Amino acid sequence: MLGYIWQYFYASFFRYWLKWFIRQVTGKCELQRICSGYKPGATRTTKAEYSLQSSKNKVLRNALQASSDDLEQCVDQIMQEKNVKAQKDPRFKESLQLCLFQITGYKSLYASVEDLRKEVFDSEKLEHETMLLKLWDLLMPTVKLESRVTKQWGDIGFQGDDPKTDFRGMGLLGLINLVFFSENYTDAARQVLFHANHPKLGYSYAIVGINLTEMAYSLLKSGALKPHFYNTILGKPELQHFHQLYCYLAYEFDKFWVAEEPESIMQFNHYREKFHSQVKAQLQDPNVSLTLTVHPKN
Structure with missing residues (x-):
């Protein structure tokens, strides 16, 4: 029970204010810190996925459901929402877009596999x-x-x-x-x-x-x-x-x-x-x- 209460408190309050404080210190949002702090691969993409899932911002959460054709537009919208300037962080857009390709691609792969599983010989x-x-x-x-x-x-x-x-x-x-x-x-x-x-x-x-x-x-x-x-x-x-x-x-x-x-x-x-x-x-x-x-x- 105590663990659940702490998890709720962390997700609802502590994490929000911690992210706000770190942004004031570093000048970068959480997604920027993830994309610049980790090389391409599971650690970076998993952290980006968690960040998007946990966000209270609808634009960020909706990016996880986007189609492959809409990912570039989604990243542009995220950059606008989080006030990320391409001139100051030129690699961010490409890095986040790659993460989203992997995240949404995994869901698409599961759907394709499920279709084949359901197809009767x-x-x-x-x-x-x-x-x-x-x-x-x-x-x-x-x-x-x-x-x-x-x-x-x-x-x-x-x-x-x-x-x-x-x-x-x-x-x-x-x-x-x-x-x-x-x-x-x-x-x-x-x-x-x-x-x-x-x-x-x-x-x-x-x-x-x-x-x-x-x-x-x-x-x-x-x-x-x-x-x-x-x-x-x-x-x-x-x-x-x-x-x-x-x-x-x-x-x-x-x-x-x-x-x-x-x-x-x-x-x-x-x-x-x-x-x-x-x-x-x-x-x-x-x-x-x-x-x-x-x-x-x-």
Whole structure:
């Protein structure tokens, strides 16, 4: 209770007067101090985001909801509201605009990912079927499918004879991630599949991949991936950057699983949560960058 009261007091009164006092001393508003005091990346953008969210000024708060096309105008309005002169602080506009590109871009990325997650895999759609068959060809180039519905799908880690039933949780997003990894990091994906088919340490490659898509999605939804994207993308993050993050998780989880040497696939949930906790711990580092170091396919 006392903690809540202090938080309310700080947000409502103390923080306002502290910012006012520091501005009188430095001649710069809080956003100026953030943009000039930190290099581009998660620390600067996160502090700018908090400053805008906490502001009592409607113009500043509304900037967080602006579209990419309106960001320059938003920054001009903020500069007018905070009486920031471009001549005295020539880098401020560019720095704040970059922060806003990252902040609004993260929200836009989540919306795009959510759309793919909600899109149901439809075997009647040629685009969906082509993608699924492409996954097989990438992972099993020397083996031909006997038919569209076959037990062979188990060789790349699907549960049933028809993979469409395995995409229900993550929709088309799960398939796209599997294909992206296999297409852009073919050697690494085949290496992971080889480990997944190990007689003792094996796991269901495709099912685990879809599970890791859910992990990536939940981290994105919660905002936990903000430090990663703010550090690695100096601009608006796109869908390909989310797929790259999935590739990192798929490759690193395989290394983690092999190193842990689980006694049985029945322990998957335990090790999945342990890996998840490690990733979340990494994301607490303001300098985090979850980047796959394997060279992509030329």
